[in-house]
Amino acid sequence: MPKKITKQSGFTMVELMVTVLIASIIMVAISGVIADASKGYNQMYNRIHGDIINDAYVARLRFDKICRSARAGTAILNADATTLQVLYYSKPNNTNDPNLPPDRYAEFYLNNTNLMLDTGTYNPNTGVIAQTGTETVARNVVGSSLKFSAPVNEKSVQMVMTLDKNPAINSDYSITVTCGSIMHN
Amino acid sequence: MRHKPGKTRSGLTLIELMLAITVIVVGVLGAMMFRYGSALEARKADIQVGAGRVALLILEGWKGAIGSTTYNPKTDISLSGNISISGTGPYTVQLTGGGMNTSYSASLTRLDGATHDINGDGFNDLGLVELTVTVTSSLRPLILSDFVRTN
Numbered sequence: 001m002p003k004k005i006t007k008q009s010g011f012t013m014v015e016l017m018v019t020v021l022i023a024s025i026i027m028v029a030i031s032g033v034i035a036d037a038s039k040g041y042n043q044m045y046n047r048i049h050g051d052i053i054n055d056a057y058v059a060r061l062r063f064d065k066i067c068r069s070a071r072a073g074t075a076i077l078n079a080d081a082t083t084l085q086v087l088y089y090s091k092p093n094n095t096n097d098p099n100l101p102p103d104r105y106a107e108f109y110l111n112n113t114n115l116m117l118d119t120g121t122y123n124p125n126t127g128v129i130a131q132t133g134t135e136t137v138a139r140n141v142v143g144s145s146l147k148f149s150a151p152v153n154e155k156s157v158q159m160v161m162t163l164d165k166n167p168a169i170n171s172d173y174s175i176t177v178t179c180g181s182i183m184h185n
Numbered sequence: 186m187r188h189k190p191g192k193t194r195s196g197l198t199l200i201e202l203m204l205a206i207t208v209i210v211v212g213v214l215g216a217m218m219f220r221y222g223s224a225l226e227a228r229k230a231d232i233q234v235g236a237g238r239v240a241l242l243i244l245e246g247w248k249g250a251i252g253s254t255t256y257n258p259k260t261d262i263s264l265s266g267n268i269s270i271s272g273t274g275p276y277t278v279q280l281t282g283g284g285m286n287t288s289y290s291a292s293l294t295r296l297d298g299a300t301h302d303i304n305g306d307g308f309n310d311l312g313l314v315e316l317t318v319t320v321t322s323s324l325r326p327l328i329l330s331d332f333v334r335t336n
Contacts, residue, residue, distance in 0.1 A: 037220065044227060072249075081265065145282055147266035154261065156249020158242060160268045162282030176267050176282040178238050180245035 046173055052163040055138035056177045059115055059161070062137050066106045066117075067157050067181035068092070074102065075150035075157050075183075083109040084148040084157065087122050092184050105129045108159070110146050114139050115161065140165055145176070155183045229324055232287055236320040239278050239289050240329040243318050247293075252314040252333040254295060278320075292319045296332075303332050 011019075047053070070088035077084055087102040101124035109116055115138040120131040138161075145162035157180065164174035197205075246262045247253070253261075258278075259270045267282035275292040296303060298313030317330035 033216070040220065040224065047227070047231075142267075142282060145267045147264055147268075149262055149264045151246070151249065151261050151263065154246075154249045155251070156246050156262075158246065158262055158264050160264050160266050162267045164282070174282060176235075176280045178242050178264075178268055178280070180242045180249075180262070182245055182249045 050165065050173055052140050052165055052173055052175055055140060056163055056175050059138040059159075059177060060179045062117060063108065063159050063179055064181045066119075067183060070106075070157075070183045071102045071185060072155040072183040077148055077150055081147050081149065083107060084150065084159070086157070086183075089184060108137070108148065110141060110143065113141050113143065115141050115146065138163060142174075156180055157183065232322050232324055233327060235280055235287055236289055236322050236324075236327040237329070239280070239291060240318045240320045240327060243276075243291055243293070244316060244329060244331045247316050248331060248333050252316070252335045254314070256293075256316075258291070258293075275321075287322065290321045292321075293317070294319070298332075 066088055067086060069090075069092040070086035074087035075084060076086075085105060085107040088104050088106060089100075089102045090104050101122075103122055103124070105120055105122040107118045109118070114136045116134060117137045118131050118134045120129055120133065122129050140163045142162040142164050145160070147160050149158040149160075150156075158178070159180075160176065160178050162174060162176045166173065242262065243258045246258060247256045250256045250261055257274075258276055259272065262270065264270070267280060269279045269281075271277050271279075275290045278289040278291055280287050280289070294317040296315040296317070298310035298315070300309060301315075302308060303310045303313045303315045312334055313332050314335050315330055315332035317328060320327045320329075
C-alpha cells in the first residue's frame with residue numbers, strides 16, 4: 001500500500017522569529033505609552049493634591065480668617081514687607097462697635113522656607129502683646145517671594161508668595177499664591 | 186522554492202500592509218492627541234484659576250479702599266515679589282515664580298449707583314458703586330464684579 005502523502009502546514013522558524021520580533025517592538029511601544037500615561041497621571045495628581053497645593057490652600061485660609069477679623073489701621077509691615085502683624089478680634093461677629101479695641105494679635109513671617117504664624121493676646125490698655133501659640137502655615141516657600149502689602153488709610157491687606165517643592169529644578173510643582181482680604185472694621 | 190503551477194500564494198499584499206499601518210498610525214496619533222489635549226486643558230485651568238485670583242485681589246483691594254473712584258491697583262496694592270502690576274488701565278498683572286510665568290490684563294469698569302441700577306431692583310442705587318474686573322489671559326476673559334456702599 002503506497003504511503004499517503006500528507007501536506008504539513010505551520011509556521012517556519014523564520015516566520016515565528018519575525019512575528020516575535022514585531023510583537024516585542026509593539027509591546028515595548030505600548031508599555032512606553034502606558035508608563036508615560038501613568039507618569040502624567042501622577043504629575044496631575046500631585047498638581048491637584050500635592051503638598052504645595054494643600055499648603056497654599058491652608059495659607060490662604062489662615063491669612064483670610066485672621067485678616068478679616070482684624071482691625072483696619074493695625075497692620076504693621078517690616079522694612080522689606082516680609083512680616084505682617086495685625087491686631088484682631090477673637091469674636092468678630094460680636095464686635096460691631098468700631099471703637100472696641102481688638103484683643104488678639106497675629107504675626108506672619110518667614111522662617112527658612114516656612115511661613116510661620118505667631119498668635120497671642122493683646123492688652124489694649126497697656127499695649128502689651130503676649131505670644132500664646134505658633135504654627136507653620138505653609139512649607140516650601142521660595143525665600144525671596146513672600147511679600148505683604150497694607151495700603152495706607154485703606155482696609156485691605158495682601159500677601160503674595162511662591163511655593164515650590166523643588167526650586168532647584170524649576171519644577172512644575174510650583175504655585176504663586178496671591179490673596180487679599182478686607183479687614184473687619 | 187518551486188510551486189505547483191496553478192496554485193495561488195496566500196499572504197498580504199504590500200497595499201494591504203500599508204493600509205493596516207496607516208490605520209494603526211491614525212489610531213496612535215488619535216490617542217496621543219487625547220493625552221496632549223488633557224495636558225493642555227489642565228494648563229488652561231491653571232491659568233484660569235490664576236485669573237480668578239488676580240480679579241479677586243483687585244476687587245478686595247478696591248473694597249478695602251471703600252469703593253474709591255481713584256482706585257489704582259498698581260499703586261494701592263503695592264505688592265512686590267513675584268507679582269507686578271503695571272500700566273494705567275488696562276493693567277498688566279504678571280505672575281512669576283517656579284515654573285509659572287503668566288501675564289494677565291485687567292480692565293476696571295466703575296458704575297455709579299446714582300445713575301445706575303446696581304442691585305437689580307429696578308431703581309437707581311444712590312450710595313452704591315460697582316466695580317467690574319475683566320481679566321484676560323491667553324484664554325477667554327474672566328469677568329467678576331462686586332459693589333460697596335460708599336456712604
